[in-house]
Amino acid sequence: MGSFIDLNLYPDSPVPDTADVAGGDIITALTLNIPKLEPKEEPYDDPPHPHHFLINSTNPNPNSSILTQPDPSQPVQHAGDDEADVFSEFQRISEMFRTAFSDKTNKFDAKNQQSAGEQDGFIDPNSQAIVPVPEENHLSTVADSSRRKNQQRSSELVRVTNLGIEDERYFRDVVRKTRMIYDSLRVFVSMEDEKRKSNNYNAYGRLKNARGDLRSASVMKERGLWLNRDKRIVGSIPGVYVGDIFFFRMEICVVGLHGLPQAGIDYLTSSQSSNGDPIATSIIVSGGYEDDQDSGDVIIYTGHGGQDKHNRQADHQRLEGGNLAMERSMSYGIEVRVVRGFRYEGSPSGKVYVYDGLYKVVDSWLEAGKSGFGVIKFKLVRIENQPEMGSSVLKYAENLRKGRLQVRPNGYVSMDISMKKEHVPVLLFNDIDDNHEPMFYEYLVTSVFPPYVYHFGAKASGCDCVSGCVEGCFCAKQNGGEFAYDQNGLLVRGKPLIFECGPHCRCPSSCRNRVSQSGLKNRLEVFRSRETGWGVRSLDLIQAGSFICEYTGVILTREQAQLFSMNGDNLIYPNRFGERWAEWGDLSQIFSDYVRPLYPSVPPLDFAMDVSRMRNVACYLSHSLCPNVLVQLVLYDHANYAFPHLMLFAMENIPPMRELSLDYGEADEWTGKLAICN
């Protein structure tokens, strides 16, 4: 290890701003060089307290206050042993808390004054807190060490700062691939369980191993695929953006945002910490404690403990474990990651978890909760200058979806540029300038192929599944024996080409093998952007693997295209798209015998798409080398391999209002972002 410089973890020091710091260091080691605090005063020593406490433990009154005189209208609590215990316990806690807080705060202030001077002496204020750790400041070593197998979580506390664009993209890619593996493994596991259902019940008649979320995580842990296990990161996790959405707690563990599958406060224990104080790194706010209050930028978070088996507050909380860590984080002014959990219809788990960025604990106290028991509370305030909170964007988008347009009164150019051709409206929004260009094109729901395409190798045969397709039917066999989509219509694995059921099949339009031919399901919005000209975003949360839309245009043969391109360039060349489908469902890191799907092989696409007069929403997708949307080729209404439909699927969970992006494959022209139809 290199020499560590005290990272100035004092109450009033600003969190280093990654943008302000020069240099290329990625890992900042944090040491808590603050001398050990005085031994805690024994709180048991006769806490003289002027007030009389009334704690009704047998019949907790939600309105009861801690500091009340006995209420004569209430039955007198005859001091059985229980009440006496509760009384003294509460006194003990209160006193411990009061003592601990006042003393430590004072000491901190003193220490803070002192060290502010020291710090000026040898650290440039603009680069303070950046301490290169020689052997670990390169991307490769960071990533490699993240992948060591079966690792215990490390106790080394670090802050990752100052990532350049390349680094950001690298880490984003790592996170995205990790999440893809988690997701496809989870779906894979549940599908396997589905197949073996009949003989897979446990002694209680319950389905065994029904938890794909757990199985997936455990397999990945065995393979050393969990991220950030070798560091305890305080602050943001590289590759995880504010607003990122997760459906399972375990997935949050896998990327290292929060290490515990159930507990709400993650922290470094006192024995792992350099100065003997526990340090909280992240919390999850999901309404599990009745005394929480959450107004977004300010959270009143309840500590843990004191709940019974049914999650009812049944005892006092103590200043220990995660609670103590939160209090210590407050004293040191260390930021805490906040993830919020919501119930959410349409989520595979019924819930979503949103990463909302960094907060600081600014206050902490003990009070009587609704149950009447003493609960420890923390006030957290969101650190400024972060991207907008994911959870408030979710709510904002929900309001927009529900037609409460007053949340965004201005900027609508069209309420549906598809003119009702899609099942859901496609909005056009521009609050930047008066450009209305997308209005001037005819909206094309599906691509227009040359007529001869339909006569080639006529797909006269289809399946005979009158009441919906089942495994092993004709169309399933065309796809290599199984369908490309799961029961929920999610793409299981990308393939060179997918055969959906079509007009020659006898199955109904509700057949599971018709995912991409039934049009939009999410409310999309074409919006004007200063960075990309036009962009596309969704008002709905789009789950990874979901179908989004077709990329439509008028198909031109190479000869036609050559003529056409003389008149300007409104052509899309499908063969240039990055082969991102191959990444989706790639489990080569899990199964040693995994082979990338090669069947059926598709000839290089030798056509162009004219979008000069007719186009759809896809045309406004921006270009990115770290895209969240992929192109999957699909055939359903004809059998000509050379002319498949270009279908777009989500590569990750795409939060509402986040720009969709596609790898157009034109890396040489990449200038940050590039919208094709501008």
Next chain:
DNA sequence: GGCCGTTCAGTGCT
């Protein structure tokens, strides 16, 4: 290192 208790999960049944 093992065991045990704790923990703002998730599933499926009543």
Next chain:
DNA sequence: CAGCACTGAACGGC
């Protein structure tokens, strides 16, 4: 549909 029981995984603490 809410409450409940059951299973579960990681981790702190002993």
